[in-house]
Amino acid sequence: MWRQLPCGAAQFTDSRVGRGQYDRAVTLRLYDTGARRIRDFVPLVPGRVSIYLCGATVQAAPHIGHIRSGLNFDILRRWLTYRGNQVTLVHNVTDVDDKIIARSAAEQRPWWAIGYENERAFATGYEVLGCLPPSNAPRATAHVPEMVDMMRGLIERGHAYVAEGNVYFDVRSFPGYLELSRQELDDLRAAEGEVEAGKRDHRDFAMWKAARPGEPSWETPWGRGRPGWHLECSAMAHKYLGRAFDIHGGGTELVFPHHENEIAQSKAYGDDFANYWVHHGWVTMSGEKMSKSLGNSVLVSDMVQRWRPIVLRYYLGTPHYRSTIEYGGQALAEAEAAFSRIEGFLQRAADKAGPVEPVTEVPPAFAEAMDDDLGVPQALAVVHTTVRQGNSALTAGDKEAAAARASEVRAMLAVLGLDPLDPRWALEEDRGGDMYPVVDSLVRLALEQRQAARARKDYATADAIRDQLLQAGLEIEDTPTGSRWTRRG
Numbered sequence: 368m369w370r371q372l373p374c375g376a377a378q379f380t381d382s383r384v385g386r387g388q389y390d391r392a393v394t395l396r397l398y399d400t401g402a403r404r405i406r407d408f409v410p411l412v413p414g415r416v417s418i419y420l421c422g423a424t425v426q427a428a429p430h431i432g433h434i435r436s437g438l439n440f441d442i443l444r445r446w447l448t449y450r451g452n453q454v455t456l457v458h459n460v461t462d463v464d465d466k467i468i469a470r471s472a473a474e475q476r477p478w479w480a481i482g483y484e485n486e487r488a489f490a491t492g493y494e495v496l497g498c499l500p501p502s503n504a505p506r507a508t509a510h511v512p513e514m515v516d517m518m519r520g521l522i523e524r525g526h527a528y529v530a531e532g533n534v535y536f537d538v539r540s541f542p543g544y545l546e547l548s549r550q551e552l553d554d555l556r557a558a559e560g561e562v563e564a565g566k567r568d569h570r571d572f573a574m575w576k577a578a579r580p581g582e583p584s585w586e587t588p589w590g591r592g593r594p595g596w597h598l599e600c601s602a603m604a605h606k607y608l609g610r611a612f613d614i615h616g617g618g619t620e621l622v623f624p625h626h627e628n629e630i631a632q633s634k635a636y637g638d639d640f641a642n643y644w645v646h647h648g649w650v651t652m653s654g655e656k657m658s659k660s661l662g663n664s665v666l667v668s669d670m671v672q673r674w675r676p677i678v679l680r681y682y683l684g685t686p687h688y689r690s691t692i693e694y695g696g697q698a699l700a701e702a703e704a705a706f707s708r709i710e711g712f713l714q715r716a717a718d719k720a721g722p723v724e725p726v727t728e729v730p731p732a733f734a735e736a737m738d739d740d741l742g743v744p745q746a747l748a749v750v751h752t753t754v755r756q757g758n759s760a761l762t763a764g765d766k767e768a769a770a771a772r773a774s775e776v777r778a779m780l781a782v783l784g785l786d787p788l789d790p791r792w793a794l795e796e797d798r799g800g801d802m803y804p805v806v807d808s809l810v811r812l813a814l815e816q817r818q819a820a821r822a823r824k825d826y827a828t829a830d831a832i833r834d835q836l837l838q839a840g841l842e843i844e845d846t847p848t849g850s851r852w853t854r855r856g
């Protein structure tokens with residue numbers, strides 16, 4: 368069952384991941400799409416970092432690509448917090464758009480019911496995978512007055528015009544248009560799709576769409592209508608983060624047109640807008656972007672039935688944020704095996720040396736990797752090296768060294784949101800009720816016995832164990848890295 372988790376379970380406190388002191392020195396370097404290079408990250412206000420992340424269009428439940436987006440920024444946020452910054456993260460919800468309206472008509476259900484149902488599914492998806500809740504998750508439809516203010520300002524300054532109840536942005540009025548994506552206005556073709564009424568130039572874009580019968584609409588000085596996608600982000604970033612903020616993020620496909628159009632609106636309105644543009648790579652399937660509209664979605668709700676959420680987080684959160692993740696079971700099995708090695712060490716260290724708390728400072732090599740454009744793969748290599756050192760210490764009977772390594776591993780994992788001893792992961796047990804961990808350890812025991820029977824070529828016993836597990840309603844999958852179990856059906 369895909370269960371709603373208890374409210375407030377994921378309340379964020381700085382102390383959970385951030386114990387480092389902010390020393391006003393630049394440590395983090397980030398790839399900025401605007402500059403096309405890695406830049407030193409200097410927040411506008413020392414010790415405070417403001418981030419706007421383009422969020423979900425809530426026409427369907429989240430696939431793992433959507434959650435990767437939230438996860439990448441969750442790790443960035445945790446690292447900035449560790450470095451002593453107070454981070455404000457705004458992650459918007461697009462709760463009205465063409466696809467939501469089309470679905471509402473097809474299913475004969477209110478547009479707002481579809482939006483809210485999926486908004487909850489997104490929030491649960493992020494939470495189940497251990498993302499800290501954003502500082503705010505504003506909905507587009509709750510910010511029509513702010514959008515009207517922005518449109519009024521842009522019309523007064525000659526950057527926008529009204530035509531047949533639509534409000535368009537005049538792209539030729541803003542000289543900086545297309546600087547982010549480095550395109551030439553002359554090369555720009557009209558967007559495909561329906562022709563929009565009253566446009567002066569085919570490249571102008573709609574900020575506001577005139578009402579159509581049967582569709583949701585809001586009152587404006589120019590008649591009833593509904594927001595265009597780009598306007599909501601400019602208006603909400605302005606409202607919650609002010610005239611200028613540090614980082615604007617989203618997937619690479621948003622660079623054009625969405626982020627170009629946001630920049631045009633906000634800057635023409637008088638805002639300085641974002642100081643850094645951070646775009647992440649996709650989760651793909653057969654090389655294509657996983658996408659609700661392409662129908663190649665792997666839903667988070669399905670995935671957590673087959674994989675532990677912490678393993679999914681490891682799988683989705685540890686490749687570099689600018690890389691592509693081609694979805695596949697083999698990589699997931701490898702992620703599970705790699706994560707189990709870390710967990711196994713922490714467990715053995717606790718058995719031998721007693722429970723340990725995370726150290727205050729992560730090892731310097733880990734910090735260096737994280738500072739280098741959020742180099743999570745390199746940082747993770749430091750985790751694995753530390754695990755190996757810890758295992759050697761255990762073998763040598765050096766409890767003190769093993770405990771020290773375990774403390775370091777926990778501190779590094781906390782920054783990545785992957786500390787299995789963090790109470791938040793106890794929520795995982797909700798997947799199968801309170802008995803999940805008990806069942807899991809019993810089934811693992813049975814699988815180990817089956818493995819031992821196979822190793823001594825006692826295939827009758829191995830098969831009997833497998834049959835018993837199948838009869839109990841479990842599915843057993845043999846992978847190169849070991850056997851896994853899931854519940855059937």
Ligand SMILES: Nc1ncnc2c1ncn2[C@@H]1O[C@H](COP(=O)(O)OP(=O)(O)OP(=O)(O)O)[C@@H](O)[C@H]1O
Pocket residue numbers: 421422423424425431432433434435436616617618619620621648649650651656657658659660661
């Ligand atoms: N396959 C993917 N991999 C990584 N990030 C993705 C993927 N699909 C969407 N995102 C990101 O998720 C966030 C929310 O996206 P949104 O709901 O607008 O999805 P979308 O791109 O319209 O998805 P879809 O194509 O599935 O409808 C955006 O930052 C977007 O870049």
Ligand SMILES: [Zn+2]
Pocket residue numbers: 420421422600625629
């Ligand atoms: Zn946006």
